[in-house]
Amino acid sequence: MEREILNRIVQDRAAGRSVVLAKNLTSGRNIVLYPFENTEKSPIVDAAREAASSDTSGSVAAADGTWFLQVFNPALRMILVGAVHISQPLTRMAAMAGYEVTVIDPRRAFATEARFPGLTVLTDWPDEAMEKLKPNRRTAVVALTHDPKIDDPALLVALKSDAFYIGALGSSKTHAKRKERMLAAGFSEATFNRIRGPVGLKIGARSPAEIAVAVLAEVIQAQHATEKAKEAA
Amino acid sequence: MNDVTAAAPRSFETEDVLGIAHAWKAEGRKVALATVVTTWGSNPRPAGSMLAVDSKTQFCGSVSGGCIEGAVIREAMDVIEDGKPRLLDFGVTDTQAWDVGLACGGKVQVFVERLD
Numbered sequence: 433m434e435r436e437i438l439n440r441i442v443q444d445r446a447a448g449r450s451v452v453l454a455k456n457l458t459s460g461r462n463i464v465l466y467p468f469e470n471t472e473k474s475p476i477v478d479a480a481r482e483a484a485s486s487d488t489s490g491s492v493a494a495a496d497g498t499w500f501l502q503v504f505n506p507a508l509r510m511i512l513v514g515a516v517h518i519s520q521p522l523t524r525m526a527a528m529a530g531y532e533v534t535v536i537d538p539r540r541a542f543a544t545e546a547r548f549p550g551l552t553v554l555t556d557w558p559d560e561a562m563e564k565l566k567p568n569r570r571t572a573v574v575a576l577t578h579d580p581k582i583d584d585p586a587l588l589v590a591l592k593s594d595a596f597y598i599g600a601l602g603s604s605k606t607h608a609k610r611k612e613r614m615l616a617a618g619f620s621e622a623t624f625n626r627i628r629g630p631v632g633l634k635i636g637a638r639s640p641a642e643i644a645v646a647v648l649a650e651v652i653q654a655q656h657a658t659e660k661a662k663e664a665a
Numbered sequence: 666m667n668d669v670t671a672a673a674p675r676s677f678e679t680e681d682v683l684g685i686a687h688a689w690k691a692e693g694r695k696v697a698l699a700t701v702v703t704t705w706g707s708n709p710r711p712a713g714s715m716l717a718v719d720s721k722t723q724f725c726g727s728v729s730g731g732c733i734e735g736a737v738i739r740e741a742m743d744v745i746e747d748g749k750p751r752l753l754d755f756g757v758t759d760t761q762a763w764d765v766g767l768a769c770g771g772k773v774q775v776f777v778e779r780l781d
Contacts, residue, residue, distance in 0.1 A: 460750035489713030
């Protein structure tokens, strides 16, 4: 592999770009493709787009031999709104599952180093923090404060993004009230229904750690379901 | 505002083999990169999994559950020597599996190339 190709991919990954390395298995020739930036219609670029969407590397046959399309997508991210008790185990579990985790909480009493060792917490207001973080198709957003003043501004930004998962902690009753507020804010019912609430898979979770498992499991399920849907499309 | 950081190192699935290979190359080491390009049947590592190895057989990453790494590294030494990329087939019947290495009965194709 040529040095320029390797350098380029390393730089693109650091910049958070989706990159596909196309490798001709006959000649050994490598080319770099940007599946979501290149709008060209060609069998290889189309296949690269599909591979990147489904996050699955694979081969495609062409006139000049078989090309292997290797997908390098930016890391999956998880944004937690609320430096609450559930967030403590959830940050650790999500990091183990490969997520880059960010916690947002403007309440400095919650957002302490002692409660989240090694993890930096953003103390901006949630809407400002969310605008900076720019959730995308590889981002999960989970609102965990129970407090509409903090959760709602974050959810409003999340609903305008391509986040593959949006969840909010709270009972069915709390969620119904949330719905009233969001519809009043101008969101359609279909858009509101992107928010999963009550949050997490139903495994009878009670403790903060158990709820963290339920939430992470639902996020993982949503992420793979998104891939499957894209593959089928 | 504080920086956005991750709490812990990324999982083993996301080990940055390419980044490590790039750093080795920058140190002046001779490096080959092996990539799983096709799998059939049961396989522990999906297409796109990588292993980087230097001319002293130090390696990182994986292309199987540990069964074929030895053979891939041996081939990689030749690739580092002559610069010719190779497409390796590891497909075995269950009775041969223990010799060649894929006890799971799967098949795998691995592309090995030198970093220039």
